[in-house]
Amino acid sequence: MLEPIKENWRILLLVVAVVGSSVALFGPGFGPEPAPGESASEAQQGITNLQYGLDLAGGTRIRAPLSGYTATDVAFDGDPPETVIDAVAAELDNTTTVDLNVVPEESAVEVTDPAVTEGQFRAAMDAAGYEYADVRSGVTQQTRDATIGIIDDKINQAGLSGGSVQQVQSITGEYFILVEVPGEGREDVIDLLEERGTVRIDIAYPDGNGTGVQRGVLTQRDFDTIGTATQNERRQGSYVPVTVRNTAANGQQSSAHAFQDAVAQRGFADAYQNQADRCGYNPETGEIEEVNGDRNPCLLLVVDDEVVNSFGMDPGLADNMAAGSWAETGQFRLTTGEFAEAQSIALNLRAGALPADLDISGEGTSSSISASQGENFRTYSLIIGVLSVFAVAGMVFLRYREPRVALPMIVTALAEVYTLLGFAALLGYPLELAVIAGFIAVVGTGVDDLVIIADQVMSEGEVNSQTVFNSRFRQAFWVIGAAAATTIIAMSPLMVLGLGDLSGFAIFTILGVLVGVLITRPAYGDILRRLLTVR
Amino acid sequence: MVAIEVPEVDYTDYSNRQLAAVPLAFLVLALAIIGGWVVATGAPANLGLEFTGGVELRVADDTNGDVEQQIRTAFDREPDSIQTIPGDDVVVVTFQAAQDDPEGLANDLQDQAEAAGLTTTAIDQVSPSFASDTARTAVFGVALAFLGMSVLVFALFRTFVPSLAVVASAFSDLVIPIAAMNLLGIQMTLGTIAALLMIIGYSVDSDILLNDSVLRRTGEFYESVSRAMRTGVTMTLTSIAAMIVMAIVATVFGIGLLRDIGIILAVGLCADLMNTYLMNVSLLRWYKFEGVAR
Numbered sequence: 051m052l053e054p055i056k057e058n059w060r061i062l063l064l065v066v067a068v069v070g071s072s073v074a075l076f077g078p079g080f081g082p083e084p085a086p087g088e089s090a091s092e093a094q095q096g097i098t099n100l101q102y103g104l105d106l107a108g109g110t111r112i113r114a115p116l117s118g119y120t121a122t123d124v125a126f127d128g129d130p131p132e133t134v135i136d137a138v139a140a141e142l143d144n145t146t147t148v149d150l151n152v153v154p155e156e157s158a159v160e161v162t163d164p165a166v167t168e169g170q171f172r173a174a175m176d177a178a179g180y181e182y183a184d185v186r187s188g189v190t191q192q193t194r195d196a197t198i199g200i201i202d203d204k205i206n207q208a209g210l211s212g213g214s215v216q217q218v219q220s221i222t223g224e225y226f227i228l229v230e231v232p233g234e235g236r237e238d239v240i241d242l243l244e245e246r247g248t249v250r251i252d253i254a255y256p257d258g259n260g261t262g263v264q265r266g267v268l269t270q271r272d273f274d275t276i277g278t279a280t281q282n283e284r285r286q287g288s289y290v291p292v293t294v295r296n297t298a299a300n301g302q303q304s305s306a307h308a309f310q311d312a313v314a315q316r317g318f319a320d321a322y323q324n325q326a327d328r329c330g331y332n333p334e335t336g337e338i339e340e341v342n343g344d345r346n347p348c349l350l351l352v353v354d355d356e357v358v359n360s361f362g363m364d365p366g367l368a369d370n371m372a373a374g375s376w377a378e379t380g381q382f383r384l385t386t387g388e389f390a391e392a393q394s395i396a397l398n399l400r401a402g403a404l405p406a407d408l409d410i411s412g413e414g415t416s417s418s419i420s421a422s423q424g425e426n427f428r429t430y431s432l433i434i435g436v437l438s439v440f441a442v443a444g445m446v447f448l449r450y451r452e453p454r455v456a457l458p459m460i461v462t463a464l465a466e467v468y469t470l471l472g473f474a475a476l477l478g479y480p481l482e483l484a485v486i487a488g489f490i491a492v493v494g495t496g497v498d499d500l501v502i503i504a505d506q507v508m509s510e511g512e513v514n515s516q517t518v519f520n521s522r523f524r525q526a527f528w529v530i531g532a533a534a535a536t537t538i539i540a541m542s543p544l545m546v547l548g549l550g551d552l553s554g555f556a557i558f559t560i561l562g563v564l565v566g567v568l569i570t571r572p573a574y575g576d577i578l579r580r581l582l583t584v585r
Numbered sequence: 586m587v588a589i590e591v592p593e594v595d596y597t598d599y600s601n602r603q604l605a606a607v608p609l610a611f612l613v614l615a616l617a618i619i620g621g622w623v624v625a626t627g628a629p630a631n632l633g634l635e636f637t638g639g640v641e642l643r644v645a646d647d648t649n650g651d652v653e654q655q656i657r658t659a660f661d662r663e664p665d666s667i668q669t670i671p672g673d674d675v676v677v678v679t680f681q682a683a684q685d686d687p688e689g690l691a692n693d694l695q696d697q698a699e700a701a702g703l704t705t706t707a708i709d710q711v712s713p714s715f716a717s718d719t720a721r722t723a724v725f726g727v728a729l730a731f732l733g734m735s736v737l738v739f740a741l742f743r744t745f746v747p748s749l750a751v752v753a754s755a756f757s758d759l760v761i762p763i764a765a766m767n768l769l770g771i772q773m774t775l776g777t778i779a780a781l782l783m784i785i786g787y788s789v790d791s792d793i794l795l796n797d798s799v800l801r802r803t804g805e806f807y808e809s810v811s812r813a814m815r816t817g818v819t820m821t822l823t824s825i826a827a828m829i830v831m832a833i834v835a836t837v838f839g840i841g842l843l844r845d846i847g848i849i850l851a852v853g854l855c856a857d858l859m860n861t862y863l864m865n866v867s868l869l870r871w872y873k874f875e876g877v878a879r
Contacts, residue, residue, distance in 0.1 A: 419643075427838075440830075487779070487831075494828070525802070539730065539733040
């Protein structure tokens with residue numbers, strides 16, 4: 051019983067590999083991870099569990115560094131971060147403290163305002179009187195991590211299934227953020243990423259005959275919870291329900307109390323007595339106009355420094371604020387016109403602004419492929435693959451003219467590709483053009499080695515015993531092993547260097563060589579032995 | 586059906602110098618071409634988009650009119666190349682090395698294409714400074730792969746001349762395709778870099794086979810050579826066939842990556858046939874008959 055298994059273990063191993071690949075390719079449970087709200091069968095692309103990369107499915111890939119400068123090994127002289135930020139910001143024109151960041155763990159100070167040059171930053175650091183080792187371009191690890199987290203949130207909340215973001219390092223040590231979003235156009239993705247999405251509330255109030263604006267009475271960080279965008283039932287428009295933080299450290303005023311005081315001070319309670327009192331802000335002139343004979347103060351919803359909506363206040367709410375009781379709950383609605391706008395504001399509030407800009411135009415790359423083009427590429431690469439296999443098969447038949455030798459050779463080479471496809475499904479590695487090229491290269495090298503085995507075994511006369519076969523097979527295997535080792539060594543730089551999507555080519559060429567040497571080529575030897583050995 | 590018979594070459598008719606002269610002449614010529622390119626253009630090859638920076642658009646050919654003419658008028662700057670893909674009703678338009686804000690350029694070009702009623706099916710944008718990084722990384726990668734291969738070959742054979750023969754022939758296999766690319770007007774892209782690395786791993790196979798047959802097997806020199814040649818030529822020819830098919834079909838369908846890999850590998854493997862069975866054999870023969878005796 052055990053004897054045949056022992057004798058044919060190499061062939062059995064190949065069978066196991068092929069069966070395993072079939073399970074990975076077609077079995078349930080190995081498919082792509084379904085996006086939220088998507089069933090497992092919907093996530094599947096085609097009849098197999100294979101996943102397709104951007105080249106073959108359409109989508110956008112962006113690779114760019116974060117713009118900014120970092121001063122390293124800064125001597126803080128025991129100053130707390132806030133003091134350092136204030137001191138450096140004071141030396142930079144037009145830069146607010148938001149664009150500066152101190153990372154005590156890395157002893158670093160970074161500036162993320164793209165308008166600040168390296169020279170200006172150096173000068174500001176010198177003027178602020180903090181010693182530093184050097185200023186390098188790029189931002190700190192902490193900021194990169196935060197950015198990746200936020201982009202991830204943005205992708206998820208925009209419902210872009212299959213999108214991913216990660217950090218890659220180039221050979222020169224520079225860090226890049228790599229964003230891949232299947233099925234979306236280039237401009238849409240860039241808009242989503244570049245939207246720094248600062249949301250704030252200003253108060254516009256009548257100032258004599260003109261209009262004054264108190265900026266930033268509420269900003270992003272004042273919000274405690276952010277609800278989902280909701281359509282207003284009674285009136286037109288939509289809103290995002292939020293709660294404003296109403297607790298603060300000892301001795302400080304909470305955001306909710308500060309907002310409440312500002313509203314009370316601008317006289318909202320007096321202005322809004324009943325539903326007839328409305329906000330008369332004209333976004334084009336920036337002036338408050340008369341409504342029913344009054345010029346009432348208004349709340350302005352400002353996204354990316356642009357006023358997107360202006361609204362008055364419910365009389366009840368205004369009274370609560372004047373009485374100082376509103377801050378106990380801190381509940382508030384950010385009112386917008388269109389529902390889509392409410393959605394985008396909720397998204398921006400929740401995902402937050404990117405801590406630093408992606409420098410796509412300066413040092414980045416982007417590529418985008420439409421879904422139909424990707425589908426075409428999928429068909430074409432299948433045709434190219436099949437024709438290449440035919441070419442190899444044709445050559446092998448022409449050379450050996452003996453189906454006994456040639457047929458198993460082609461079947462073995464195909465089994466190798468099939469096993470690799472199984473690996474791709476199992477690992478969830480998305481197929482791309484580069485990976486397809488790797489498959490074709492594998493067919494090429496695979497058949498090469500089978501030729502070596504066949505020639506070696508059949509040379510020097512008849513194979514008349516197991517011992518003769520084994521000795522010849524071992525000799526052939528030395529060459530195959532050496533050839534495999536050189537291929538792996540030559541391809542490994544490509545695997546780690548991060549040259550575009552070529553790492554897929556390298557990974558699958560190397561994987562193919564390993565599968566070949568460990569599984570398929572020994573099995574071909576066994577098949578050949580069974581066919582050739584005179585018993 | 587015609588069978589492929591690997592021809593028996595009678596090496597005894599030729600001296601080592603005669604045998605080595607042909608591949609060495611090719612190598613010198615290739616180096617001269619590459620050198621000329623460096624002098625004339627500042628780079629060893631025609632650099633593609635990935636190494637210069639720029640924007641590449643793929644425009645769908647879904648109109649009945651002359652799309653190329655439409656493309657020429659659609660954009661406010663002159664495209665560096667317009668290439669029609671026969672198998673896939675699209676036209677690839679390339680704008681190279683936009684020093685001034687390539688991302689804005691990509692947006693502008695997409696808008697201009699849209700305004701002209703052209704459908705953009707794919708767009709690639711590479712900024713120049715990223716491109717120069719890529720070029721440096723690529724050169725480093727090829728050098729590293731070559732070094733690793735050389736070390737491994739010396740470790741495998743542990744004799745100087747035969748190992749040197751393998752490394753020298755791999756070097757020539759690498760240089761000849763680059764020169765051929767320059768002459769054929771093929772641009773250096775990431776695909777060709779992958780192909781060059783593949784050549785490093787691929788082309789040494791037949792050299793290893795030859796060395797193994799001559800140095801590690803019993804048998805007379807010429808018999809060993811012809812045995813290795815029968816196998817080696819077969820396997821190189823199968824690979825060349827696969828690569829030529831891949832290059833032709835990929836050209837028809839406009840898949841640049843696969844086309845580039847196919848062409849470069851096909852040329853490199855042809856060079857390898859010559860280098861292995863002329864240069865390598867002569868070096869091995871010298872080593873076997875004179876080098877060892879000394």
